[in-house]
Amino acid sequence: MKKSNLILGLAGVLILISLIAWGYQINKGLIVTNMRNPFSWGLYIATFAFFVGVAAGGLIISSSVYLFNIEKLKPFTRIASLSAFASILGAGAMIFPDMGRVDRVWNIFVYPNFKSPLVWDVVVISAYLLITFLSVYVQLLPDWKKEGRGFLNGWTKSHPQEYVEAFSKKWSKRVALVGLPVAILIHTVTALIFATQESRGWWNTAVLPPDFVSVAIASGTAFVLVIALLAVGKDQFEQYKEAFQRMALIVAGALVVHFFFVSVDLLIHGWWGSPEGKEVLSLIFSHYGFLYGTELLLPAFTMVFFLTKKGKNSFNALIIGSLLLFIGVFAHRLMLMYPAFNSIPLTLAIPGAGIESWAYPVAIGQLQEGVPVFVSSWAYTPSLVEYAVALLPFGLLVFVVTLALKMYNYVPQK
Amino acid sequence: MRLGMVIDLDRCIGCRSCAVACKSHNAQPPGTWWNRVFTPGASFHQAAVGKDGALQMESLPVSCQMCDNPACQKVCPSGATYTDEQGVVLIDYERCIGCRYCIAACPYGVRQYNWEDPKKAKERVGYEKGYEYGYPEDFRDKDGRLVFTPNRPVGVVEKCTFCAQYTSQGEEPACVRGCPGKVRLFGDLDDPNSEVSKLIKKRQPIRLKEELGTSPKVFYLAPAKPIR
Numbered sequence: 043m044k045k046s047n048l049i050l051g052l053a054g055v056l057i058l059i060s061l062i063a064w065g066y067q068i069n070k071g072l073i074v075t076n077m078r079n080p081f082s083w084g085l086y087i088a089t090f091a092f093f094v095g096v097a098a099g100g101l102i103i104s105s106s107v108y109l110f111n112i113e114k115l116k117p118f119t120r121i122a123s124l125s126a127f128a129s130i131l132g133a134g135a136m137i138f139p140d141m142g143r144v145d146r147v148w149n150i151f152v153y154p155n156f157k158s159p160l161v162w163d164v165v166v167i168s169a170y171l172l173i174t175f176l177s178v179y180v181q182l183l184p185d186w187k188k189e190g191r192g193f194l195n196g197w198t199k200s201h202p203q204e205y206v207e208a209f210s211k212k213w214s215k216r217v218a219l220v221g222l223p224v225a226i227l228i229h230t231v232t233a234l235i236f237a238t239q240e241s242r243g244w245w246n247t248a249v250l251p252p253d254f255v256s257v258a259i260a261s262g263t264a265f266v267l268v269i270a271l272l273a274v275g276k277d278q279f280e281q282y283k284e285a286f287q288r289m290a291l292i293v294a295g296a297l298v299v300h301f302f303f304v305s306v307d308l309l310i311h312g313w314w315g316s317p318e319g320k321e322v323l324s325l326i327f328s329h330y331g332f333l334y335g336t337e338l339l340l341p342a343f344t345m346v347f348f349l350t351k352k353g354k355n356s357f358n359a360l361i362i363g364s365l366l367l368f369i370g371v372f373a374h375r376l377m378l379m380y381p382a383f384n385s386i387p388l389t390l391a392i393p394g395a396g397i398e399s400w401a402y403p404v405a406i407g408q409l410q411e412g413v414p415v416f417v418s419s420w421a422y423t424p425s426l427v428e429y430a431v432a433l434l435p436f437g438l439l440v441f442v443v444t445l446a447l448k449m450y451n452y453v454p455q456k
Numbered sequence: 457m458r459l460g461m462v463i464d465l466d467r468c469i470g471c472r473s474c475a476v477a478c479k480s481h482n483a484q485p486p487g488t489w490w491n492r493v494f495t496p497g498a499s500f501h502q503a504a505v506g507k508d509g510a511l512q513m514e515s516l517p518v519s520c521q522m523c524d525n526p527a528c529q530k531v532c533p534s535g536a537t538y539t540d541e542q543g544v545v546l547i548d549y550e551r552c553i554g555c556r557y558c559i560a561a562c563p564y565g566v567r568q569y570n571w572e573d574p575k576k577a578k579e580r581v582g583y584e585k586g587y588e589y590g591y592p593e594d595f596r597d598k599d600g601r602l603v604f605t606p607n608r609p610v611g612v613v614e615k616c617t618f619c620a621q622y623t624s625q626g627e628e629p630a631c632v633r634g635c636p637g638k639v640r641l642f643g644d645l646d647d648p649n650s651e652v653s654k655l656i657k658k659r660q661p662i663r664l665k666e667e668l669g670t671s672p673k674v675f676y677l678a679p680a681k682p683i684r
């Protein structure tokens with residue numbers, strides 16, 4: 043009880059810090075970020091993509107219980123749905139501070155342009171938010187009825203407990219099955235925002251959407267795993283061990299697929315040997331080598347670790363493996379931005395001068411002492427304000443999960 | 457009517473007059489340039505490039521290419537970016553939500569964001585107080601959409617409009633008028649007798665990044681200086 047209050051307080055502080063920073067940003071404009079015209083999306087969009095990825099786990103776990111009859115995972119369908127709801131809420135919230143005119147976002151709903159993948163994403167993310175909420179709701183109904191509390195459940199008063207139990211069972215299954223394709227879609231469509239852009243070679247590949255799905259299955263399942271471990275605690279670890287091992291296996295399997303996609307993607311970027319391809323490879327392996335190394339090595343470690351006995355047999359090992367994976371996946375999301383924006387689309391060959399690739403400089407959009415007006419690459423690192431604002435989804439997620447775990451019972455007792 | 461432009465690179469001396477005329481006529485805030493002129497291959501403008509002692513120095517002006525297949529418009533979630541009945545790609549400053557998707561999408565690096573309030577920016581960099589430059593009034597298209605305003609709202613994207621405030625009156629864009637070399641020609645691509653259409657037929661024009669299928673309405677006549 044005490045501990046959860048402390049966590050709630052901390053989450054509240056995170057949310058508060060981010061709201062203050064956001065207010066400051068609204069007042070000054072996005073000039074307080076380190077994004078500029080040549081590098082126009084940064085930490086916010088990367089964080090958004092990270093949370094979308096984490097949100098997958100919920101419905102993948104709950105629907106696999108029904109689809110593949112993995113009974114072992116059954117105790118965790120509530121936690122899975124809750125974690126999915128909290129992450130997609132965080133993802134949605136992260137988008138708003140990135141909008142320069144957040145006061146006008148309603149224009150998307152009044153004048154939607156259905157050719158824009160961003161509009162598709164708004165549709166599927168809203169749908170997922172609703173579905174994950176319903177999923178938590180229907181699963182909690184029987185408990186609420188028993189304990190005589192909850193919300194939006196007045197209608198259950200006139201029904202017997204058995205009816206509510208049966209209703210909950212039936213609808214949990216239905217929601218999970220409808221939710222699965224939507225869970226796949228949020229990653230596909232989020233990836234399509236990038237993959238459709240032929241101007242950015244690093245994004246413009248058909249492997250991006252399936253790769254997003256595989257990373258999402260890995261990081262989303264790992265997220266459910268972490269919350270389930272924390273909710274159950276070390277003491278009851280043995281009791282649910284098989285479920286945890288099953289989740290670790292899903293994580294490792296999804297990562298195998300991810301690395302397969304990464305390899306073919308790199309091969310295709312490199313094989314032809316065009317100046318654009320060479321530039322991307324030199325950006326990821328030398329210029330942003332550290333970040334790219336993080337993206338590759340940490341998840342690779344988790345993959346191997348979770349396949350070993352040692353990796354999936356203890357509470358601590360599972361937590362550490364998952365945390366390393368999260369860091370790797372976050373690096374993956376940041377690495378969506380760096381190679382894409384730092385290879386300028388308008389590059390030309392000047393054969394007479396023996397130049398194969400020359401980037402046409404872009405105006406940065408700010409006149410500042412000591413900073414050039416036109417650049418052909420922009421060394422982006424997030425500003426302090428950006429870091430502060432990006433705390434928003436983290437705060438929201440921790441807050442929602444902790445509050446929900448504190449209020450209701452998410453691990454049904456046997 | 458499809459408005460388009462032909463730029464004769466043979467005549468361009470790289471003086472950047474068009475960039476300056478564009479900047480002041482369209483009241484661009486500090487650090488924002490709708491129209492740029494660079495020396496291809498060089499790390500700064502007007503530096504010769506070459507190998508084996510054979511140097512060359514061309515200039516290439518680039519502003520919005522007014523694509524017939526504009527990626528910027530397709531990605532715009534709110535329909536703020538649109539093509540008007542003359543084929544000009546415009547931005548409604550009252551509709552734009554500042555998502556910057558269009559900046560990521562445009563292959564030509566011509567879209568620019570108002571990272572700060574233009575008025576504050578002018579003050580911060582020390583432009584003379586009370587000095588206002590550029591077309592002094594708002595300009596709305598026939599549907600009332602705000603496509604030019606001297607001080608843009610903070611948080612919206614802007615770019616070349618082919619000087620909508622002038623071309624709608626039948627006048628030419630500022631860069632066309634301001635170019636001392638008469639490098640730029642402007643007109644209706646749908647009219648086979650317009651000067652631009654004739655030139656496009658007669659000379660073999662190039663378009664930038666044609667392989668991306670954006671179908672620009674800005675055509676370049678390659679420099680054909682007799683180097684031999």
Ligand code: SF4
Nearest residue numbers: 520521523526528562
């Ligand atoms: S050049 Fe860029 S901004 Fe202009 S129409 Fe084409 S895609 Fe849009």
Ligand code: SF4
Nearest residue numbers: 532552553555556558
């Ligand atoms: S920044 Fe404005 S013009 Fe560009 S895509 Fe977003 S809403 Fe459209």
